[in-house]
Amino acid sequence: MRRISTLTRAAVGVASLALAATACGGTSSDSNDSGGSKEDLGVAIAYDIGGKGDQSFNDAAYAGLTKAKDEFGYKTADVEPTEGETDADKEQRLSSLAKQGYDPVIGVGFAYGPAMEAVAAKYPDTTFGIVDSVVEGDNVASLVFAEEQASYLAGVAAAKATKTKTVGFVGGVDIPLIHKFQAGYEQGVKDTDPAVKVIPQYLTQTAEEGGFSSPDKGKAAAEGQIEKKADVIYQAAGLSGQGVIEAAAKAKVWAIGVDSDQYKQEALAPYKDYILTSALKDVGGAVYALSKSVQDDKPLTGTQVFDLKVDGVGLSDSNPKMAEVAGLTDAVAKAEEGITSGSIKVRTE
Template sequence: MRRISSLTRIAVGVASLALAATACGGTSKDSDSDGGDSSKSGKGLAIAYDIGGKGDQSFNDAAYAGLEKAKAEFKYDTQDIEPTDGETDADKEQRLASLAKQGYNPVIGVGFAYGPAMEAVASKYPDTTFGIVDSVVDGKNVASLVFAEQEASYLAGVAAAKATKSNTVGFVGGVDIPLIHKFEAGFKQGVADTNPGVKVLSQYLTQTAEEGGFSSPDKGKAAAEGQIEKKADVVYQAAGLSGQGVIEAAAKAKVWAIGVDSDQYQQEALASYKDHILTSALKDVGGAVYALAKSVKDGKPLTGVQTFDLKVNGVGLADTNPKMAEISGLSDAVAKAKAGIIDGTIKVKTE
């Protein structure tokens, strides 16, 4: 299988996709009037959402933005499908297989939970390119779209250490799994390297995704409230839909929240809280989705591990909140840290 250690940048830049404010729903199928010519069937990109579905203002909505960009540019049919409560790997297999049978290409599973299903399905449809976000699946026709989340989180830690007045900040992870450990590790290192006197409070909402760690704003809100009671005045969340509860709690307490994956300061659904969203650790899921779609459209499908890091603007830190510039030394510290990560003088931990 062709392996690519770092993606040649054909995707849009981090945070440049305009994310539509969407409500959670069922299957959404879009068709352009002229049909397109992306394949013999006229069908192109299809995505299957992770837990929380469309409308999370974060991870899944970023993927949807990539789909919308591909649809607009390539003029073909697209489809996006919501997860169901309590679904099994067999349910995911059926979903991926159904999309491939219908002629969609590529077919992308948004989230590590699609790993087992993709391993089972991809080899059965060798003419379809599959993609998976946040996991590595071996297969001749599979592109594993992975990110250096720890690097973006390091920058978030730098910002938190500069913004805190209480010298206590918080981290709320959705589920206690290795992927989210990367967010926590980078954040803690960024804080410590910037100001070792700042204490980091960490909490995971659940041990498994099935318990709602990525889909329960009430759990996120309760966790953030507990950290704020312990004097945390900046709280960083890597919790999917649950992160909306973290942001709500921070806004209510008039402390800072740091968003994740998408630029949550710009999200219409979070507009009432935006004055308390300091920044967001960005992850260009939309760019990865678009990049894979474009490669298939161009007849040169990407396969293997596609790594999105700071060097290719695959991750980053949002700077859209003008209040960031008002915090002494914050912007300069973030810029210095970013340069250090890119040139290798700063090695960011993943655990």
């Protein structure tokens, strides 16, 4: 079974997929005003909703920052979002990091798109990165993932593991990015067993309503799906997903994690026996890859695609109980081969 075992594997893969690479010319004139320089400071990340400690998306980014810090021995910064913040707040945050001399500066999440576009133009000698969105700019690397591919594998696993022939999907916010998770998952389920019913549910219509940051909402949604006989629930809901996992464990049904290997997350240890697997998205590998490219004076720019071929996405196999589900391992391996060969085309909506 293909899984993301290290951040470096994805870093190597994304480097081979780089659409453009330009030489870094040092820091911007504004950053010189602060007394900082690229030689003094390293990578900085600005977190998405949920912040550090979500055991998922943001924590994956932090793992990449930590790897870069340990390997290159430079300073780093990671900055939390604020509740109800505006694009102007995000712009100020990114500008402050660039002005201090951090390079690269990475916005973790599509919500940083408008701010990134504005700030990158003001600091042309700083490399910027954005996760889950495409921003045009000569000094911007857009770090995007084939979430639908990992979700397809999660769907295959769910179809093999269900005993009730009913599985659930909980999305944090009803937006195109999360639609990719749902589309891949549902396709994986149906391709594996057309008789299995999928119950999809979104927690909120907008991120401001707490879809990615409310474990109580995730727990309530999962409890509702369990009442409808779902015995495997895949969540793509950020911090809210912790509530899904808690509800699944309480009911002794399977949960499927997302982004990070949630079976290994310390905060989720009380529930790990019921985390069947996780659809992995190597945000940490992307953060590390961009950091290394800047360190090597060959910063990545343009759109960088992390897919199954470069281990940018995958499915974890940390829970030994996976191997006890009849046919699951072989079915996932067959699906991986089909996706990477192109014989399986995974939908994104």
